[in-house]
Amino acid sequence: MFDISKHEGGIVRIAGRFDAAQVDKAQAVLSTITTSCVIDFKDLEYISSAGLGILFATQKRLRETNQKLTLVNLNSHIRDIFRIARFDLIFEIEGPKNG
Amino acid sequence: MEREVTRDLSSLEQIAEMLQEFAENQGLSERDRFSLALAVEEVVTNIIRHQPKNTTSIRLRLDGSAERVVVTVVDPDSAFFDPTAAKDPKVDLPIEERKPGGLGIFLTKRVMDEVHYTFHDGTGITTLVRRREP
Numbered sequence: 001m002f003d004i005s006k007h008e009g010g011i012v013r014i015a016g017r018f019d020a021a022q023v024d025k026a027q028a029v030l031s032t033i034t035t036s037c038v039i040d041f042k043d044l045e046y047i048s049s050a051g052l053g054i055l056f057a058t059q060k061r062l063r064e065t066n067q068k069l070t071l072v073n074l075n076s077h078i079r080d081i082f083r084i085a086r087f088d089l090i091f092e093i094e095g096p097k098n099g
Numbered sequence: 100m101e102r103e104v105t106r107d108l109s110s111l112e113q114i115a116e117m118l119q120e121f122a123e124n125q126g127l128s129e130r131d132r133f134s135l136a137l138a139v140e141e142v143v144t145n146i147i148r149h150q151p152k153n154t155t156s157i158r159l160r161l162d163g164s165a166e167r168v169v170v171t172v173v174d175p176d177s178a179f180f181d182p183t184a185a186k187d188p189k190v191d192l193p194i195e196e197r198k199p200g201g202l203g204i205f206l207t208k209r210v211m212d213e214v215h216y217t218f219h220d221g222t223g224i225t226t227l228v229r230r231r232e233p
Contacts, residue, residue, distance in 0.1 A: 049203035077133040086190035
């Protein structure tokens with residue numbers, strides 16, 4: 001189960017399992033983002049390279065107009081994957097304080 | 100534990116459930132579970148993307164011991180595709196120079212202790228080994 005939703009204040013929440021079968025669902029929301037926003041990972045359990053690819057493409061697109069995504073509340077496993085992929089060079093990443 | 104899954108991304112949910120059942124039976128740590136789920140998904144999605152027209156099922160076999168877990172992914176209708184030979188993407192580049200793609204196998208190699216590939220008579224077999232966390 002994967003869910004993605006836009007909220008007031010430029011926040012996008014993603015939840016569940018973001019695997020390769022969820023690419024279209026995620027793309028439908030992320031493609032509508034045109035200004036800087038925060039992606040809240042609080043309820044995201046899992047992400048694979050497919051999800052990383054969409055986030056990367058969105059960040060690259062936003063960068064052309066000096067906008068960006070900031071990622072917050074990543075769990076420790078997801079943060080490890082982002083570090084291995086060196087997405088810490090591409091995104092501002094804020095983890096949970098107890099993570 | 101063994102299962103056959105259809106060669107379609109919709110199988111990922113079934114695979115996740117299989118891995119969950121296996122992880123619970125084996126008492127795997129959260130990190131081991133995450134790593135296995137990631138590696139298996141990346142291998143299976145690569146098989147689907149590289150041979151989307153084939154219709155045969157993909158076979159998964161999971162074996163566990165106190166020291167390690169081993170996942171064997173068998174594609175019985177395969178062209179030669181060795182994921183272990185894939186070049187690592189240049190992950191240290193700044194965003195403007197960085198290219199998308201290539202991360203799946205790269206991450207798989209990083210979260211597994213061993214990744215092996217064999218090919219014989221149209222059957223490709225990828226074996227993933229991870230030493231369990233104490």
